[in-house]
Amino acid sequence: MAEFDDPTSLVMAAKAAYQQGFRKLDAYTPFPIEELHEVLHLHKNKLPLIVLLGGICGGLTGYLLQYFVTVIYFPINIAGRPLHSWPSYIIITFELTILFGALAAVLGLLGLCGLPMPYHPTFNVPRFSAATQDRFFLCIEANDPLFDLQNTTRFLESMEPKEVSQVAN
Amino acid sequence: MPEDQVLERTEQEHPIAPGYTFGTVTDQIAAVVMTKHTPLFWFLWFSIGFVLLQGLLVSAVLLFWKGVGIWGIRMPVMWAFAITNFVWWIGIGHAGTLISAILLLLNQAWRNSINRFAEAMTLFAVMCAGLFPLLHMGRPWLFYWLFPYPDTMNMEPNFRSPLVWDVFAVSTYFTVSLLFWYVGLIPDLGTLRDRAKSLVAKYTYGVLSMGWRGSARHWSVYETAALLLSGLATPLVLSVHTVVSFDFTIAIVPGWHSAFFPPYFVAGAIYSGFAMVLALAIPLRSVYGLEGLITDRHLENSAKLMLATGLIVAYSYIMETFIAWYSGSVYEQQAFWNRMTGPYSFEYWFLITCNVVSPNLLWFKKFRKTPVLLFISSIIVLIGMWLERFMIIVSSLAQEYTPSSWGLFHATRWDWATYWGTIGLFLFLFFLFIRALPMISIFEVRTLLPQAKVKEEVRG
Numbered sequence: 001m002a003e004f005d006d007p008t009s010l011v012m013a014a015k016a017a018y019q020q021g022f023r024k025l026d027a028y029t030p031f032p033i034e035e036l037h038e039v040l041h042l043h044k045n046k047l048p049l050i051v052l053l054g055g056i057c058g059g060l061t062g063y064l065l066q067y068f069v070t071v072i073y074f075p076i077n078i079a080g081r082p083l084h085s086w087p088s089y090i091i092i093t094f095e096l097t098i099l100f101g102a103l104a105a106v107l108g109l110l111g112l113c114g115l116p117m118p119y120h121p122t123f124n125v126p127r128f129s130a131a132t133q134d135r136f137f138l139c140i141e142a143n144d145p146l147f148d149l150q151n152t153t154r155f156l157e158s159m160e161p162k163e164v165s166q167v168a169n
Numbered sequence: 170m171p172e173d174q175v176l177e178r179t180e181q182e183h184p185i186a187p188g189y190t191f192g193t194v195t196d197q198i199a200a201v202v203m204t205k206h207t208p209l210f211w212f213l214w215f216s217i218g219f220v221l222l223q224g225l226l227v228s229a230v231l232l233f234w235k236g237v238g239i240w241g242i243r244m245p246v247m248w249a250f251a252i253t254n255f256v257w258w259i260g261i262g263h264a265g266t267l268i269s270a271i272l273l274l275l276n277q278a279w280r281n282s283i284n285r286f287a288e289a290m291t292l293f294a295v296m297c298a299g300l301f302p303l304l305h306m307g308r309p310w311l312f313y314w315l316f317p318y319p320d321t322m323n324m325e326p327n328f329r330s331p332l333v334w335d336v337f338a339v340s341t342y343f344t345v346s347l348l349f350w351y352v353g354l355i356p357d358l359g360t361l362r363d364r365a366k367s368l369v370a371k372y373t374y375g376v377l378s379m380g381w382r383g384s385a386r387h388w389s390v391y392e393t394a395a396l397l398l399s400g401l402a403t404p405l406v407l408s409v410h411t412v413v414s415f416d417f418t419i420a421i422v423p424g425w426h427s428a429f430f431p432p433y434f435v436a437g438a439i440y441s442g443f444a445m446v447l448a449l450a451i452p453l454r455s456v457y458g459l460e461g462l463i464t465d466r467h468l469e470n471s472a473k474l475m476l477a478t479g480l481i482v483a484y485s486y487i488m489e490t491f492i493a494w495y496s497g498s499v500y501e502q503q504a505f506w507n508r509m510t511g512p513y514s515f516e517y518w519f520l521i522t523c524n525v526v527s528p529n530l531l532w533f534k535k536f537r538k539t540p541v542l543l544f545i546s547s548i549i550v551l552i553g554m555w556l557e558r559f560m561i562i563v564s565s566l567a568q569e570y571t572p573s574s575w576g577l578f579h580a581t582r583w584d585w586a587t588y589w590g591t592i593g594l595f596l597f598l599f600f601l602f603i604r605a606l607p608m609i610s611i612f613e614v615r616t617l618l619p620q621a622k623v624k625e626e627v628r629g
Contacts, residue, residue, distance in 0.1 A: 116379030129363035134191035
């Protein structure tokens, strides 16, 4: 794992590592860096699909709930109005769409990131606490097929980082 | 064009003061939380909130004991303070969601230093709002009857009623605001975990941050989530006050039964919300020395939004009156004539002064650049918006169709105690929040720094 001072050198290092053929690599930054996602090819994820499904599920729940209650389970005739009065269902259908969509977004975010994860090997690196503050880290994981302790360390050192450290498992 | 002019322009567009680094931004915002020294200002306002909160508790207990009769609600004015306060608080919450969701979608970078506490404001304002319909129910312990669940009475809520829509709208709004706020907090909780010295703080923030480590893979999903949540929150926030306005427009009371209440209510909500944002931001930034992060430009932008929404509200008042006259309905005409000249005319003209006349001072740049004046004007707007809801609710109900059933509303001391009590609850929660959590989003402010830009040669 290599530590950098500024986002530009991190993105450069990540790009070089990707071009070298490393795939099991991750960067740790105190804020999202658009270019880094591009370099690591992280632009696609399944979250929009999850949210869409959550929203559809919420909309159906909202509408069917109201249909079931007002038409089948508890029908009341109020001034001869139709039991299936869909215009008045719109609001709750809409609200539940949003609610389920938002819940799907948050649960999907946690699921796709594998959070909560109280322990992760990177936390063993003493300087890693700076990753949430003002430092930028690039980590090449040992399970990468190209990984070789000496060569990879040398490669990272050639990127002129502040420090290269080994992550204990 | 000479080169220095171009440089000046980029300088001006920058939302925060120059000279910050990733480290100093983190230090400055985290220092408010990670300190043993709590300023006297905090203790003062926290105690005021705490004392007022006791008033709320006492009046709520008395209300459970004796019933809603301790308030001044008598036929025909059965809504009065409770619903006025409900609409007022919900409206205040709207600015938080507007700042966090709509301004994110519009890519307004200046929002980054005010969104966190504005979202917290939303959350606490919705809590205060939610209390009123509950207390107003008469038998608050049966509140769960509002939800559709299979019960032994074989009864279900009436889905054709705007009051049931309101239950769904407000509870969804609260849940989504809470989720949005918490998701925004996760990276900053990670920062606090890594900075905490004491073991308790380390574990608390550690558990809350759920093991966030700033991984690029996580950030890419995180950014998508933030965008999607904003996309969901944007129509939601507009719908909530629309549904609140349906509580009135679906009824046939003169002065309520009107087709343009939804946009009028939403504009009013954002108007009062920005007033509250200013009323909170101005003292906070000077006490905690955050003028470099919440700059005069933030205040000015908020003031401009306040002016714009204030003008929409003023236009609505004019149209409301015009339509009442143009409708040809004597009841509508009478309702508005009563507002202007009847028993509540003092409140009406006071409201016009607060909401229509006073915000016009915001046209002057000098006024927008003076925080003290902005603070005073935001308090005036908050009073004005409260009066607006009071006017709509009380004056319309007091003098409806049949003069024989007219009656005036007189607030009791418990009406006031409950109202001030929720202000206490709000202050209590808000000051706990600024003491325990970063009131400015640290990671979003980091992205505003010039150092955060990746240099051109690496791209592509």
